[in-house]
Amino acid sequence: MNFDQFDAFEIKLQFEPAPRPERVHIGLVQLANDHTLETDWSHLLREQAALFSTRIFKENGMTPEALDAVAASISDGAVLVGDGLPMDVMAFACTSASIVIGEDKVAKLMTQGRGDIPATNPWTAAQVAFKHLGAKRVAVLSPYPTDVNFPLRQQLIDAGFDVVALAAFGILDDNIIHKVPLQSFEEGIEILLKDNDVDVIFMSCTSLRAVEKIQYLEDKFGVPIVSSNSALFWHAMHLCGKTAVCPGYGKLLSGTVI
Secondary structure (H helix, E strand, O other), rough: OOOHHHHHHHHOOOOOOOOOOEEEEEEEEEEEOOOHHHHHHHHHOOOEEEEEEEEEEEOOOOOHHHHHOOOOHHHHHHHOOOOOOOHHHHHHHHHHHHHHHHHHHHHHHHOOOOOOOOEEEEEHHHHHHHHHHHEEEEEEEEEOHHHHHHHHHHHEEEEEEEOEEEEEOOOOOHHHHOOOOOHHHHHHHHHHHHHOOOOOOEEEEOOOOOOOHHHHHHHOOOOOOHHHHHHHHHHHHOOOOOOOHHHHHHHHOOOOOO
């Protein structure tokens, strides 16, 4: 059978394009050495959102220089997300890089060529989440070394929050952050709450495996807990006019109006 014969043999079908599924489309750019976010978000997405993601390179090492260098790859990564498919919101998944590079610059890099759509990152999202929860006094549980924690604290203060305590594991190796266990979370939170009046605890870094532990930790310590990954998902939905409904993952994601 030659091509002309095959062309006559082939049955030509017609179809009407189906509408886009009725769920929020989130475009995500994450770091190549993030070992946690996809697992965390697998518990949250359900039928309320669809995720389209790509990864970009980051040199191993939690240093301001390595974090700042990520900026050179953000726009190239963002343009690869869901090529040909409109996104409702773009999300950049690195808290510390957002602090070092700057929230406004990250947003611009994430949305180049995508029209007028919103963008978020864990650092921006966390601050909006704190305000949503009515939290003024923030305690931070951080995996970062001191030279990353220093601007984190200062930027929270500049945003109008009281940083009542900050405890850090001082991890330099990106590939270790996801290995911090629940017991260490508990020990750190106990230290943060001792003799401090705390409205919210922020577990910073998308690589911390915290989302599955949030409800347990809130029930144990009696204080709202926001992680980078819970804040990022909540804010991405919020920017699309939706309420993230993820019962069992803490007060922020409970779906209740505060």
